[in-house]
Amino acid sequence: MTSIIETERLGKRYGRTTALTDCTLRVPAGRIVGLVGPNGAGKSTLLGLTCGLTAPTTGSIVVLGNRPAAGATQLSRVGFVAQDAPVYSGLSVADHLRLGARLNSRWDMSLAQRRIQRLGLNPAQKAGRLSGGQRAQLALTVAAAKRAELLILDEPVASLDPLARSAFLRDLLDFVAELGVSVVLSSHLLGDLERVCDHLIVLAASRVQLSGDVADLLAVHYRITGTAAVPAGADVIHTDNTAREATVIVRSTDPIPGADHADLEDVGLAYMTRAAEASVRIPLEAQR
């Protein structure tokens, strides 16, 4: 299986702030990858490193077999929509398509125009006057019509209302199937990604907490409620005592009789909570 993204102890620091540390990942091709983590976890940094806007401080990253943004060919193979979907506010929708056509050798104008028409965007409208959802769609159209092999979307639904969110994701699924691209999309809400992604990366406290195909992850995580004992071979990820009955999320390669498989949201949340608690605990211990 070929990997689209391979990182080795990848790290990025801004001055004394660590944005990402010790990140080693293998992302297989042909997946819709969900990158999830709380705000400030390092998601945008990882995506910036992947498309080459950001240079790593330590470690290495290889995307589609090359250094990110290594040249025009590499750039043409990776499509990127940054957080908040920036577009040129003074240029019209049609101008953006022309921009894409002028700057991309593999530009698919008919795809772009079809999408614009289907979304009901007025080609003469200035991009600065589009709504948040329309802007996100325009940016996605420019990235998609590039005919890249890998599409990276940073928080594509963050600025959309719940209705627009599900429409955007449904539409995304449709054309991913049509184009046959690999996709990485990030969100701080696992609920957004749960329905679309088949590979999950959980990022928290600047580190990768969990990564793998969704089916594999679901197969090894269980939820144990109440007073049931945790088996010896199982690894406790997080114990939630806030509910009436304590809930424990465990990882175990052996089946646990009587326990339910945890759903993706439980698993993601368990890893993020564990990371958050650990990062609070470490400074306290360091003081002693």
Place this chain on the structure above:
Amino acid sequence: MIWLTWRQFRTQAVVALAALAALATYLVILGYQMRNAYATDIVGCQPADCVSARRDFADAYEVQVALIGALLIGVPALIGAFWGAPLITRELEERTDRLVWNQSITRVRWLAVKLALLILISMAVTGLYSLLLTWSASRYDELVGDRFGALAFASRNIAPIGYAAFAFLLGTVIGLLVRRTLPAMALTLVLFAVIQVFMPIALRQHLMTPVTSTVQLDEEAIERADFMGFDQNGARLDGYTMPGAWSLTSTSRVFNADGTPYTTEQTEQCRQSDRQTAMACTARQNLHFSYTYQPADRYWRFQWIELSAFLGLALLLTGFGLWRIRTYSS
């Protein structure tokens, strides 16, 4: 990429063109006015009135020519601050760098095309203005003869073209380093102003080795000086200028033929009520003084040196900018 550069720049280009058209109209009108005045008042002056006619002409147009020249020196500064500085910072601030740097074109090429196109426009706008002003003010310049003056030198002929290219690149590179529009604009203006002041008062005169020669204090030399003064060491001559040259000495000691200082007692011999007779008497005393200057025929060499130096600096900044944007990391 050329299309995008033009699409993003066309509003500014139209503004610049409109301003240039307005200035051109004014310069052409001013040019014809001065030509007419010169032809009637100066060329056709009665010998007795010629000195005052020349003074009147210079007085009448001094302010206009100085202002329009100062504005021309300001043009490269404006280009640097308003075209150069925001070129990259505006993309960063509106986060469109993330859009445009992820198309199938490298950042180096993106910047190279932008720089090439906008440098040409900057140089064309400034050059056109400069040539128009040079034509318009030619009678005035001929009369006043101060071509090496800080203001006149920097606002005529080809030197401004170099300033425009340099200022534009300076703004762009500062923007790339500072990453924010307003500080980059301010810094560009300050730095360019410092260079424009430093150049004429400290640097330009050293670009070629000045000539020092001994000048005979004849009647013409006395006429070309502001005044002669005395102190305990003898006489000194203030403000002598060789025709068309750039004076680097403002005050010279006056000596006798044998090298001894010219004394107050000696002047008493030429104290006469009639100015012409007094001057002739002084000239007969066979006096001389030492004078350091850049000769008039070096004017064009200085213009070319200035143009090449600033184009060279612009080229260096271009190289630095392209290298910097390749390794740029957000």
